[in-house]
Amino acid sequence: MPLRLIFMGTPDFSVPTLLELVAHGHEIVAVYTRAPKPGGRRGLQLQPTPVEEAARKLGVPVLTPKTLKTKEALDEFSAFDADAAVVVAYGMILPQAILDAPKLGCYNLHASLLPRWRGAAPINRAIMADDAESGVMVMKMDVGLDTGDVAMAERLAITDSMTAVDLHDRLSRLGADLMVRAMAALARGGLQLKKQSDDGVTYAAKIDKAEARIDWSKPARAVLRHIHGLSPFPGAWAELENARVKLLRCELAKGAGTPGEVLDDQLTIACGEGAIRIIELQREGKARMQATDFLRGVPVKPPMRFG
Numbered sequence: 001m002p003l004r005l006i007f008m009g010t011p012d013f014s015v016p017t018l019l020e021l022v023a024h025g026h027e028i029v030a031v032y033t034r035a036p037k038p039g040g041r042r043g044l045q046l047q048p049t050p051v052e053e054a055a056r057k058l059g060v061p062v063l064t065p066k067t068l069k070t071k072e073a074l075d076e077f078s079a080f081d082a083d084a085a086v087v088v089a090y091g092m093i094l095p096q097a098i099l100d101a102p103k104l105g106c107y108n109l110h111a112s113l114l115p116r117w118r119g120a121a122p123i124n125r126a127i128m129a130d131d132a133e134s135g136v137m138v139m140k141m142d143v144g145l146d147t148g149d150v151a152m153a154e155r156l157a158i159t160d161s162m163t164a165v166d167l168h169d170r171l172s173r174l175g176a177d178l179m180v181r182a183m184a185a186l187a188r189g190g191l192q193l194k195k196q197s198d199d200g201v202t203y204a205a206k207i208d209k210a211e212a213r214i215d216w217s218k219p220a221r222a223v224l225r226h227i228h229g230l231s232p233f234p235g236a237w238a239e240l241e242n243a244r245v246k247l248l249r250c251e252l253a254k255g256a257g258t259p260g261e262v263l264d265d266q267l268t269i270a271c272g273e274g275a276i277r278i279i280e281l282q283r284e285g286k287a288r289m290q291a292t293d294f295l296r297g298v299p300v301k302p303p304m305r306f307g
Helices: 012-023 050-058 071-078 096-100 122-128 164-188 220-229 291-297
Strands: 004-009 027-032 037-039 045-047 084-088 106-110 133-140 150-157 236-240 243-253 268-270 275-283
Touching: 004 012, 004 050, 012 027, 012 050, 012 084, 012 164, 027 050, 071 096, 084 164, 106 164, 122 133, 122 164, 122 220, 133 164, 150 164, 220 236, 220 243, 220 275, 275 291
Parallel strands: 004 027, 004 084, 084 106
Antiparallel strands: 037 045, 106 133, 133 150, 236 243, 243 275, 268 275
């Protein structure tokens, strides 16, 4: 039985879930997303969110309220008479009155294995913390920060080759399928909820650009996970010949030396223990490129160092 759903989301990560819900016959009565922001080449043109763009193509009404805490916002939300709301990276706190408005509640898709990595940046933090796996979970929302009862989950191994965008894309698709299954169970009256454990709670704080500088004194694996956890944004960086370079993809390599030391002409860099080889990078003000292309224009070899 199809449900009447309000969908609430903002970035690219949210779009597959919206499209899958529509494809499986649910009626999306409204889409809530963040207001357009200035963008374009000169920063003068208002850019709608990826969710708004998808909703417009579907012909679904789009709302971009600045707050959900007013009576007017609640009345507007309630007037859609939704069975449930689906929330995927919306980026705005839902007050209790909004959570209580849909008949069957509000359900969030979160990109971690809760209660680990509650909060804003679970994908980045899981990679940077050297987690062996991540995943997606559907939970019934309450007023806490990702503290609601969990309905369903899917797990995914994190490999050393995965960057944040790689994991983001995998979890986005996995999460879309999971939410469709959760809404099917909800429609049947068979969605079972389980209280989150109080053990293993961690918080995924928003990424601060001050974290992006690479510390070459750390072991190679930690350096690799730091680089991949911040790729492509904001991008982990180091200095080479007094110029800032973002490192976007790398691999573990053989070698040893002073931290930051260039060990060969293939962009192998010494860490506190072991070494990494850079695969993809971006010079300041330039487009991202493969290391092989970079080396054709900028020969890098011993005794040069990354600062």
